Amino acid sequence: DSGVTQTPKHLITATGQRVTLRCSPRSGDLSVYWYQQSLDQGLQFLIQYYNGEERAKGNILERFSAQQFPDLHSELNLSSLELGDSALYFCASSAMNYGYTFGSGTRLTVV
Amino acid sequence: ILNVEQSPQSLHVQEGDSTNFTCSFPSSNFYALHWYRWETAKSPEALFVMTLNGDEKKKGRISATLNTKEGYSYLYIKGSQPEDSATYLCAHGVGSYDKVIFGPGTSLSVIP
Numbered sequence: 598d599s600g601v602t603q604t605p606k607h608l609i610t611a612t613g614q615r616v617t618l619r620c621s622p623r624s625g626d627l628s629v630y631w632y633q634q635s636l637d638q639g640l641q642f643l644i645q646y647y648n649g650e651e652r653a654k655g656n657i658l659e660r661f662s663a664q665q666f667p668d669l670h671s672e673l674n675l676s677s678l679e680l681g682d683s684a685l686y687f688c689a690s691s692a693m694n695y696g697y698t699f700g701s702g703t704r705l706t707v708v
Numbered sequence: 709i710l711n712v713e714q715s716p717q718s719l720h721v722q723e724g725d726s727t728n729f730t731c732s733f734p735s736s737n738f739y740a741l742h743w744y745r746w747e748t749a750k751s752p753e754a755l756f757v758m759t760l761n762g763d764e765k766k767k768g769r770i771s772a773t774l775n776t777k778e779g780y781s782y783l784y785i786k787g788s789q790p791e792d793s794a795t796y797l798c799a800h801g802v803g804s805y806d807k808v809i810f811g812p813g814t815s816l817s818v819i820p
Contacts, residue, residue, distance in 0.1 A: 599751065628806045639812045640752070640797070653807060687751060691806050696742045696754030697799070 600624065603688050603700035611708055615676040618703045622669055622690030628652070629671040630697065631663055635684040646671055678707045712800045712811035720817045721788050728784045729814040731798030735779035740801035742808065743772050743783055747794040755783075755796075788818045 600623035610616055622629050631643040642655035646665035657663075660678075665671040675682060683706050689697040713732045721727050733741065740759045744752040756765040761776040769786045785792055795813040802809060 599753075640810045642810070645806070647806065691808075696744070696757045697752070697808065698754070699751035701751050 599698050599700065601688060601690050601698050601700035603686075603703050605703060606701065607704050607706075609706045609708060610678060612678055612680060614678050614707075615674065616678065616705065618673040618675070618686055618688075618705075620671045620673070620688030620700055622671070622688075623692070623698050626690035626692050626698070627669065628691045629665055629669070630689045630691070631657075631671070631673050632687040632689065633684045634687065634702075635681075640687070643673070675705070680707050683707045712798060712809050714796075714798055714811040714814050716814060717812070718815040718817070720819060723788060723790060723818055723820050725788050725818075726784065726786045727788055727816070728782050729796060729816075731781045731783070731800075731811055733779050733781075733798075733800035733809075733811075734802075735776060737803050738776045738779075738801075739803055739807070741774055741776075741781050742799040742801065743781070744797040744799065745794045746797055746813065752797055785816070788816075790818045790820050792816060793818045 602621040604619045627648045630645045632640045643657040644663050645653040660676050663673045685702045687702045689699045691697045715730050743755040746752040756772045758774040763774040765772050771784045774781045795815045797813045799808045799810045
């Protein structure tokens with residue numbers, strides 16, 4: 598257990614639907630990051646939150662949004678899902694000089 | 709170099725061989741350089757975080773060096789084993805510990 602918890606592990610949904618992915622960072626880490634890994638692709642940075650506030654944004658689609666709550670857990674909302682959104686979504690948290698700690702990921706399949 | 713680059717893209721070695729790969733990054737505004745091991749069906753796991761020019765880190769048979777002035781880091785694996793098969797990612801920290809750009813990775817396959 599890395600200390601970063603992601604739920605659910607697997608999600609199958611239909612096109613046009615909306616899903617929410619959840620992440621609890623490692624205890625004490627204030628930063629949460631969301632990454633997408635599509636088939637045969639590397640890690641694509643989506644968005645970062647730090648202590649409840651958006652800190653950096655990557656190539657995140659307008660159909661996607663995220664937030665970080667006062668207890669530091671974060672949710673990634675994906676709406677109007679398309680087949681191309683099928684991917685592995687990782688959450689990570691970080692602390693100074695320790696690198697990133699990744700969760701086990703949520704595998705999203707859009708059918 | 710504007711982005712984080714890694715070479716080679718993939719590598720196949722025989723068990724027992726030593727190997728190394730390269731991460732290149734912009735040398736300006738350097739904060740840290742991370743290395744991760746990413747095994748199939750698992751999540752990336754941090755190997756090293758280096759912050760100072762000339763840093764060398766070692767964990768078992770794996771070691772890494774850092775040259776911030778010229779913008780590169782090497783990862784070395786001595787006596788490769790099949791369990792070393794994974795994708796090795798480097799990540800360049802820009803300006804602060806929590807702004808990191810990942811490279812595309814080097815995929816290593818160790819043949820028994």
